[in-house]
Amino acid sequence: MSPSGRRERPREPSLDPCGRRSSETIALPGRGTLQLLQCSRVSSPFVEILPRMRARDLSLFTLKETPAEAELVSHRLMLRAGLIRSLSQGLYTWLPLGLRTLRRVERVVREEMDRSGAQELLMPAIQPAELWQESGRWDKYGPELLRLRDRHDRPYCFGPTHEEVITDLARRELRSYRQLPVAWYQIQTKFRDEIRPRFGVMRAREFLMKDAYSFHRDETSLADGYEKIFAAYSRIFTRLGLDFRAVRADTGSIGGRSSHEFHVLAQAGEDLLALSDSGPYAANVELAEALSVLPGRAPPTQPLTRVPTPGIRSCEDLARHLGIPLEKTLKTLVFVRETSAGPRLALLLLRGDHTLNEVKRAKVPGLEEARYATEEEIRRELGAGPGSLGPLGVDLQRVLVVADRTAAAVSDFAVGANEDGYHDTGVNWGRDLPEPTVADLRTVVDGDPSPDGRGRLRLQRGIEVGHVFQLGTQYSERMNATFRDEDGSERVFWMGCYGIGVSRIVAAAVEQNHDERGIVWPAAMAPFDVALAPVSSQSDTGVRRAAESLYDELRSRGYEVLYDDRELRAGVMFADLDLIGIPHRIVLSPRLLAADKLEYVARRGSASRELRRDELFRLLEDDRRRDPAL
RNA sequence: CGGGGCAUGGCGCAGGCUGGUAGCGCGCCUGCUUUGGGAGCAGGAGGUCGGGGGUUCGAAUCCCUCUGCCCCGACCA
Numbered sequence: 001m002s003p004s005g006r007r008e009r010p011r012e013p014s015l016d017p018c019g020r021r022s023s024e025t026i027a028l029p030g031r032g033t034l035q036l037l038q039c040s041r042v043s044s045p046f047v048e049i050l051p052r053m054r055a056r057d058l059s060l061f062t063l064k065e066t067p068a069e070a071e072l073v074s075h076r077l078m079l080r081a082g083l084i085r086s087l088s089q090g091l092y093t094w095l096p097l098g099l100r101t102l103r104r105v106e107r108v109v110r111e112e113m114d115r116s117g118a119q120e121l122l123m124p125a126i127q128p129a130e131l132w133q134e135s136g137r138w139d140k141y142g143p144e145l146l147r148l149r150d151r152h153d154r155p156y157c158f159g160p161t162h163e164e165v166i167t168d169l170a171r172r173e174l175r176s177y178r179q180l181p182v183a184w185y186q187i188q189t190k191f192r193d194e195i196r197p198r199f200g201v202m203r204a205r206e207f208l209m210k211d212a213y214s215f216h217r218d219e220t221s222l223a224d225g226y227e228k229i230f231a232a233y234s235r236i237f238t239r240l241g242l243d244f245r246a247v248r249a250d251t252g253s254i255g256g257r258s259s260h261e262f263h264v265l266a267q268a269g270e271d272l273l274a275l276s277d278s279g280p281y282a283a284n285v286e287l288a289e290a291l292s293v294l295p296g297r298a299p300p301t302q303p304l305t306r307v308p309t310p311g312i313r314s315c316e317d318l319a320r321h322l323g324i325p326l327e328k329t330l331k332t333l334v335f336v337r338e339t340s341a342g343p344r345l346a347l348l349l350l351r352g353d354h355t356l357n358e359v360k361r362a363k364v365p366g367l368e369e370a371r372y373a374t375e376e377e378i379r380r381e382l383g384a385g386p387g388s389l390g391p392l393g394v395d396l397q398r399v400l401v402v403a404d405r406t407a408a409a410v411s412d413f414a415v416g417a418n419e420d421g422y423h424d425t426g427v428n429w430g431r432d433l434p435e436p437t438v439a440d441l442r443t444v445v446d447g448d449p450s451p452d453g454r455g456r457l458r459l460q461r462g463i464e465v466g467h468v469f470q471l472g473t474q475y476s477e478r479m480n481a482t483f484r485d486e487d488g489s490e491r492v493f494w495m496g497c498y499g500i501g502v503s504r505i506v507a508a509a510v511e512q513n514h515d516e517r518g519i520v521w522p523a524a525m526a527p528f529d530v531a532l533a534p535v536s537s538q539s540d541t542g543v544r545r546a547a548e549s550l551y552d553e554l555r556s557r558g559y560e561v562l563y564d565d566r567e568l569r570a571g572v573m574f575a576d577l578d579l580i581g582i583p584h585r586i587v588l589s590p591r592l593l594a595a596d597k598l599e600y601v602a603r604r605g606s607a608s609r610e611l612r613r614d615e616l617f618r619l620l621e622d623d624r625r626r627d628p629a630l
Numbered sequence: 631c632g633g634g635g636c637a638u639g640g641c642g643c644a645g646g647c648u649g650g651u652a653g654c655g656c657g658c659c660u661g662c663u664u665u666g667g668g669a670g671c672a673g674g675a676g677g678u679c680g681g682g683g684g685u686u687c688g689a690a691u692c693c694c695u696c697u698g699c700c701c702c703g704a705c706c707a
Contacts, residue, residue, distance in 0.1 A: 063641065063657095064641075064642090064656065064657075064668065065641050065642045065643095065655095065656065065657090066641090066642080067641070067642085068636085068641090068642070068643090068699095068700080069699065069700055070700095071700080071701070086699090088698085088699090089698085089699070089700095142705090144705070144706085160706095161707090190707080192705085192706070192707090194705070194706075195631085195703095195704070195705055195706095196701095196702095196703085196704090196705085198700085198701085203705095203706080203707095207707070208707090209707055210707085211707085261707095270706090271706095464706075464707065465707070466707070467706085467707065499706095499707050500707065501706090501707030502707080503707085504707055505707090533666095535665085535666055536665065536666085538665085539665075568668095569664090569665060569666090569667085569668080569669070570665075570666040570667065571665095571666075571667035571668050571669080572667080572668050572669095573666095573667085573668090574666080574667050574668085575667065575668045576668085578667090587666075589666065591666090599666090
């Protein structure tokens with residue numbers, strides 16, 4: 001057949017465009033005809049409009065070369081496989097192939113949310129400013145909130161989240177404890193004007209999110225609802241085939257009580273997680289509890305000595321200069337806190353090899369609103385500059401001294417002398433200076449003892465794909481959202497909120513499932529289940545006919561099949577299908593056909609196998625049964 | 631917002647310092663050959679070199695300015 005005949009290649013008259021022997025055709029007034037198919041996946045007569053699953057009818061925009069803008073593997077592969085295209089900073093178009101995957105993620109999320117008892121609804125993306133002013137977030141949220149004005153000059157925002165709208169709905173519609181508890185969710189486009197969007201849809205400004213909110217009569221019911229959603233999330237990420245962990249999380253700006261994040265483990269992750277190597281403990285390092293790494297404090301053995309240390313500023317320099325281990329030095333960080341008597345300094349002491357955790361600092365009583373001191377403030381109070389600061393001899397009436405648990409357990413340590421160019425060595429708490437206030441101040445490091453006493457903490461990177469919060473009553477109180485309780489009293493709702501980054505999941509999945517040839521989709525979110533690849537189909541009618549018939553058979557067995565009818569060279573076709581990452585590939589060729597065989601190869605790994613038709617169907621069936629997602 | 635970089639056919643890049651008629655690979659179109667891992671040969675189309683201003687006989691190249699995008703830090707699904 002001549003290449004020019006490609007476009008108008010006549011279809012087999014006995015086959016419809018789906019490869020079926022016959023199909024029903026109905027006429028639509030003024031709009032041509034529609035072909036209807038019987039779908040045997042469902043037992044009741046079920047008709048569906050012909051889906052576009054032939055490669056020639058699908059906009060497959062694969063790229064041989066990587067666009068220069070993409071840094072991260074998932075971003076590169078999503079562009080190359082033709083899942084997404086960028087429109088502008090942090091804004092992406094989902095191409096037909098990518099949208100299929102996005103929809104499959106949505107489907108799993110919907111099914112599990114529904115199963116948990118939550119009900120789907122859909123709220124406006126644009127929200128009036130008044131609601132945000134009522135909750136107090138109009139001023140608090142900052143530049144991340146995209147603010148708009150309509151033609152009447154009334155202020156609105158494009159919703160980055162929907163606590164206000166849902167609370168407003170609840171206070172209007174929920175009046176009695178009899179209507180509680182209730183959980184509502186939606187899957188919707190959100191916009192957050194991120195400081196720095198990056199990594200494709202991983203951190204886009206516009207993204208697809210599943211957000212859920214629950215309303216309860218009391219704290220117990222809230223804890224109960226939280227558990228249910230937590231379980232639903234675990235099922236969702238399991239079904240999606242992701243390697244994930246739920247970790248304790250900081251409640252951050254949203255506030256509230258208990259909170260967990262769900263992370264997909266991946267090197268490219270932006271979060272650091274602390275996971276116990278032999279127990280259940282798992283937390284974001286932002287709040288992972290740091291125990292003292294020392295068994296106890298050893299008794300003093302050295303005399304307090306002041307030594308000259310010209311030009312020494314860091315603990316590393318100090319340790320090298322004095323020839324002592326870094327673990328025998330303490331660093332002093334100076335903060336300013338507001339007190340009733342005016343601004344006062346606070347010294348935070350950490351062991352030389354440890355770093356301050358700002359989230360923890362903000363939880364120390366008296367230091368919630370503290371800030372780093374300026375050099376001028378430090379000199380005025382301590383008489384020396386950064387590099388030579390320490391806790392010795394400070395006026396404890398004026399200065400608060402807080403030591404990290406480990407720092408408080410060090411003996412015979414070296415620390416700044418509050419005299420430029422000098423440090424003290426052989427310093428001991430209790431002997432040379434008063435015992436400090438002790439707090440958990442530092443960020444955990446790999447190998448720290450696990451806070452639950454079981455094993456050691458290992459640090460791993462994760463991509464946050466879900467977050468669950470027990471909000472409590474802050475929104476309901478601010479927005480006066482109340483119901484009538486059993487005893488006739490008026491009470492505010494106890495609320496929970498729960499998010500899943502639907503579009504981010506796609507990127508996270510690619511990050512976790514790829515090889516040098518392209519994406520290797522987990523079954524549940526693959527854009528197609530099976531790729532059908534006929535070789536030499538342009539010259540061999542038999543191959544084409546067999547492909548059409550197999551395509552038909554697979555579809556009738558409920559598989560979503562990408563039939564590659566592009567009549568490309570085998571190498572090009574295989575490279576494309578590998579890049580796209582469809583789990584199962586079936587090859588047809590004249591040689592195979594003559595032997596009455598098909599070639600099967602799984603995208604994930606193993607070598608190809610030559611099978612008979614019935615063997616192939618059994619293999620696919622077994623695979624489907626093994627995978628809980630399908 | 632601070633720091634760094636980039637902008638040249640659809641994609642990936644060279645050219646720029648030293649101004650003088652814009653080039654390579656891939657892709658695309660046509661024809662012939664080829665046909666199981668990104669084919670070969672021949673022919674062809676496609677670029678106001680991100681926008682504006684300036685210097686110059688002459689600017690992709692030098693100067694000014696604006697815009698967009700990417701990377702590194704403070705945010706979050």
